[in-house]
Amino acid sequence: MVAPSGIVTLLTDFGTEDAYVGILKGVILQINPVLTIVDLTHQIPPQNVALGAFQLHQTYRHFPPGTVHLAVVDPGVGGTRSAIAIMTPTGCFVGPNNGILGQILTDAQHEGSFADCHALILDNPRYWYTSAPSRTFHGRDVFAAAAAHLASGLPFQELGTPMVLEQLALLDLLQFQSAESGLRGFVQAVDRFGNVISNIPNDAVQDRTWLAKAAEQNFPSHSTYSEVSVGSPLSLVGSHGWVELSVSGGNAQQQYGLGIGDPIELTWS
Amino acid sequence: MVAPSGIVTLLTDFGTEDAYVGILKGVILQINPVLTIVDLTHQIPPQNVALGAFQLHQTYRHFPPGTVHLAVVDPGVGGTRSAIAIMTPTGCFVGPNNGILGQILTDAQHEGSFADCHALILDNPRYWYTSAPSRTFHGRDVFAAAAAHLASGLPFQELGTPMVLEQLALLDLLQFQSAESGLRGFVQAVDRFGNVISNIPNDAVQDRTWLAKAAEQNFPSHSTYSEVSVGSPLSLVGSHGWVELSVSGGNAQQQYGLGIGDPIELTWS
Amino acid sequence: MVAPSGIVTLLTDFGTEDAYVGILKGVILQINPVLTIVDLTHQIPPQNVALGAFQLHQTYRHFPPGTVHLAVVDPGVGGTRSAIAIMTPTGCFVGPNNGILGQILTDAQHEGSFADCHALILDNPRYWYTSAPSRTFHGRDVFAAAAAHLASGLPFQELGTPMVLEQLALLDLLQFQSAESGLRGFVQAVDRFGNVISNIPNDAVQDRTWLAKAAEQNFPSHSTYSEVSVGSPLSLVGSHGWVELSVSGGNAQQQYGLGIGDPIELTWS
Numbered sequence: 131m132v133a134p135s136g137i138v139t140l141l142t143d144f145g146t147e148d149a150y151v152g153i154l155k156g157v158i159l160q161i162n163p164v165l166t167i168v169d170l171t172h173q174i175p176p177q178n179v180a181l182g183a184f185q186l187h188q189t190y191r192h193f194p195p196g197t198v199h200l201a202v203v204d205p206g207v208g209g210t211r212s213a214i215a216i217m218t219p220t221g222c223f224v225g226p227n228n229g230i231l232g233q234i235l236t237d238a239q240h241e242g243s244f245a246d247c248h249a250l251i252l253d254n255p256r257y258w259y260t261s262a263p264s265r266t267f268h269g270r271d272v273f274a275a276a277a278a279h280l281a282s283g284l285p286f287q288e289l290g291t292p293m294v295l296e297q298l299a300l301l302d303l304l305q306f307q308s309a310e311s312g313l314r315g316f317v318q319a320v321d322r323f324g325n326v327i328s329n330i331p332n333d334a335v336q337d338r339t340w341l342a343k344a345a346e347q348n349f350p351s352h353s354t355y356s357e358v359s360v361g362s363p364l365s366l367v368g369s370h371g372w373v374e375l376s377v378s379g380g381n382a383q384q385q386y387g388l389g390i391g392d393p394i395e396l397t398w399s
Numbered sequence: 400m401v402a403p404s405g406i407v408t409l410l411t412d413f414g415t416e417d418a419y420v421g422i423l424k425g426v427i428l429q430i431n432p433v434l435t436i437v438d439l440t441h442q443i444p445p446q447n448v449a450l451g452a453f454q455l456h457q458t459y460r461h462f463p464p465g466t467v468h469l470a471v472v473d474p475g476v477g478g479t480r481s482a483i484a485i486m487t488p489t490g491c492f493v494g495p496n497n498g499i500l501g502q503i504l505t506d507a508q509h510e511g512s513f514a515d516c517h518a519l520i521l522d523n524p525r526y527w528y529t530s531a532p533s534r535t536f537h538g539r540d541v542f543a544a545a546a547a548h549l550a551s552g553l554p555f556q557e558l559g560t561p562m563v564l565e566q567l568a569l570l571d572l573l574q575f576q577s578a579e580s581g582l583r584g585f586v587q588a589v590d591r592f593g594n595v596i597s598n599i600p601n602d603a604v605q606d607r608t609w610l611a612k613a614a615e616q617n618f619p620s621h622s623t624y625s626e627v628s629v630g631s632p633l634s635l636v637g638s639h640g641w642v643e644l645s646v647s648g649g650n651a652q653q654q655y656g657l658g659i660g661d662p663i664e665l666t667w668s
Numbered sequence: 669m670v671a672p673s674g675i676v677t678l679l680t681d682f683g684t685e686d687a688y689v690g691i692l693k694g695v696i697l698q699i700n701p702v703l704t705i706v707d708l709t710h711q712i713p714p715q716n717v718a719l720g721a722f723q724l725h726q727t728y729r730h731f732p733p734g735t736v737h738l739a740v741v742d743p744g745v746g747g748t749r750s751a752i753a754i755m756t757p758t759g760c761f762v763g764p765n766n767g768i769l770g771q772i773l774t775d776a777q778h779e780g781s782f783a784d785c786h787a788l789i790l791d792n793p794r795y796w797y798t799s800a801p802s803r804t805f806h807g808r809d810v811f812a813a814a815a816a817h818l819a820s821g822l823p824f825q826e827l828g829t830p831m832v833l834e835q836l837a838l839l840d841l842l843q844f845q846s847a848e849s850g851l852r853g854f855v856q857a858v859d860r861f862g863n864v865i866s867n868i869p870n871d872a873v874q875d876r877t878w879l880a881k882a883a884e885q886n887f888p889s890h891s892t893y894s895e896v897s898v899g900s901p902l903s904l905v906g907s908h909g910w911v912e913l914s915v916s917g918g919n920a921q922q923q924y925g926l927g928i929g930d931p932i933e934l935t936w937s
Contacts, residue, residue, distance in 0.1 A: 135697075135701055136701065137697055137701060139690065139694075141690075143591075144591065145442075145590075145591035146415070146438075146440055146441070146442055146684070147440060147442040147590075147591055148440065148454065148590045148591055149439060149440065149454045149457040149458040149639070150590075151438075151439075151440075152408065152410075152437065152438070152439035152440065152454075152458045152461075153457070153458055153461045155437050156408075156437075156458065156459075156461030156462040156463075156466075157461055159404075159406055159435070159437070159462065159463055160461065160462065160463050163404055163405065163406060163435070163463055166697070166701070167437075168690065168693050168694075168697070168705075169684075169689075169690070170687060170690035171684055171685060171686065171687065171689075171690065172684070173684055173685040176591065176592050176650075177592075177648065185686065185687045185690075188687040188691070189687040189690045189691055189694065190694075192690075192691045192694030192695055192698065192808070193694040193697060193698065194694075194697055194698050194701055197694075197697075205624075205648055206625060207623070207624065207625075208622070208623030208624055208625055209623065209624070209625030210625070264638040265622050265623035265635070265636075266623060266624065266635065266637065266638045267638030270461070270638065271638075321683075321685075321686045321688075322681075322682065322683035322685055322686055322714065323714050323715075353746070353803050354745070354746030354747065354803035354804060355743075355745065355746055355747070355804065356744060356746055356747030356748070366803070366804065367803075368804065369802040369804045369805030369808065369809075370687070379715065379743055381714075412860075413860065414859075414860035415684070415707075415709055415710070415711055416709060416711040416859075416860055417709065417723065417859045417860055418708060418709065418723045418726040418727040418908070419859075420707075420708075420709075421677065421679075421706065421707070421708035421709065421723075421727045421730075422726070422727055422730045424706050425677075425706075425727065425728075425730030425731040425732075425735075426730055428673075428675055428704070428706070428731065428732055429730065429731065429732050432673055432674065432675060432704070432732055436706075445860065445861050445919075446861075446917065474893075474917055475894060476892070476893065477891070477892030477893055477894055478892065478893070478894030479894070533907040534891050534892035534904070534905075535892060535893065535904065535906065535907045536907030536908075539730070539907065540907075
């Protein structure tokens, strides 16, 4: 078990207009005023669990081991989904058991650390913010409190009842496929710059060149934006681990009308 | 007088596109680099004092006692409204005397701590950021500096001239009313999820069931979103202390066109 | 050389929807978990170097000496522009050499501290986040790591190869001009409130009164918003050092259709 880093990250779909994020921080600092709180993002589209899982997945491994990551996109709050925590060699994670944390375990499997992962249900009322949690705001009443206690060094198992890792909800993510002369994938996210992020991992194209095609448009592979003229489409090994489609100095999403779920075909060249 | 927690919260209508919030933080950290600064929100609609007061009211009690809350929505900056600070058993508050802090004292009255509250005008130039404050940015020149000094342990009375609490500006808020067979209230806020927050406190409906009606639509009372099917309207005891109108897995504001000030009728069932 | 304040500020065009900003913070805290990170803004319009330079320029002098400012608006990432750091008596600055840091040296010239400024190219791989930086995300792989090391007390010259200050890229900013009976300037920015910020410095109008004209509309000079009735246009000495055009209780940009680059004429009255 890694010593806590004293850092708590927050990822939610709460937005920044309302008081919700401030309340999470208040609860955390009430429990331990010297914790460091870092916002990952609060702009996940409301109730979009898949995009929440994607952003968390891009980010968590860049934090010190022992960091606690709170991830709350929670359309089923107050219903039957359980509130959980996971501990891995990389850090601790708290959130609803609706798939938002599923990718963490998939990563652990790939990295061979699955046996060092543990999960539990946050059912020990001693570590809730209130003895009678709201039916609509577990972010405040269950998750923030759990995150603060974990980041302060509370032994993991104190937080609740152990669960087997196989009970963790996983998202049914679209997978990329090998085709005869290349790969077939899908758009899994689009960033602020209009870069279109596929679900084809960089590993799958390493040391090769290719032509990507999406929305009837060709995106030839290059190493960096400046290899093509401003306004030209290209495809490259992205900084987060996925093949991306871009427009140099422009916005590929807007220019070609691409969106999440659209197919992408890669042909080796 | 509670010892300072070392935490300063910020609530403004400055937005996050401009340099204003960064400047507030620079001023605070110049005065004391070890303070913890927490953003409540900077997305209050420009010059909307009532929504600023609402969001502050939802949030402050979740922070440790001795926290300093800066609240600046200040359409009258440079005019005759005074710059003030308030100390209560819960924390300290700095901002313009335009109603944004009024609810704090109303709360203290309800909680029986009015006699332990103090207020003053921030007219001691020794604790301004500059001896000649700008006429347009008291957030930087007066309020941020006062908040930093208070959070660092400066005795409250050093900041300026005492004022009687009765001089505090209060907002003329719409009140809910008891009707023959229920309650009549108004929409006081809408959150990012489209939840419509009434001004009817949860206390007024405790342990009862009801049918809410707004914009010609019925919202039957339930305990949680998942008790109704996705897309269905409902009304519930909200997490912030007010009766709310929602759509399960949807957006009540958009679906029914509700806005701030719209009437809501509750009929006991 | 000023001792580090332990504070790192971040200014980018990354937005807050994606994981990019969270990743920067993770990298910084991996290198030193006790640093204080402050967001200036991440809402610079994508790839708008000039507005990034403007917002940095408004903000940096309000932070404690020895603060490290990371400024990444970087359309040429992966191309020939170099990654640099600058040290001045006010603080340290890291970013691409594309003009975003140019104003810092112009300020140093005005303040007579040019001889105390130093610059270098961030080409020492020992202080990168990874030995093989991504071609598209130097914010993570080069700039965040450099900022964290500087803020932790690493001697400046360790980060790379010295460069002469004359090699620093400067933006070709529009200048204001003296006219027969006043001044001619341009709109350089517009804030959230619709205040229109000219490139005419307050120094150029000190102790005078004037009539400003832009978009065929007159904006007479006043000391503060409340000197005119709500809805009326006015011009005033702005809090950031520039003459501004505003509408009392309103939005000058929207009301008069003003935008960046529009001319403004001042006539002394």
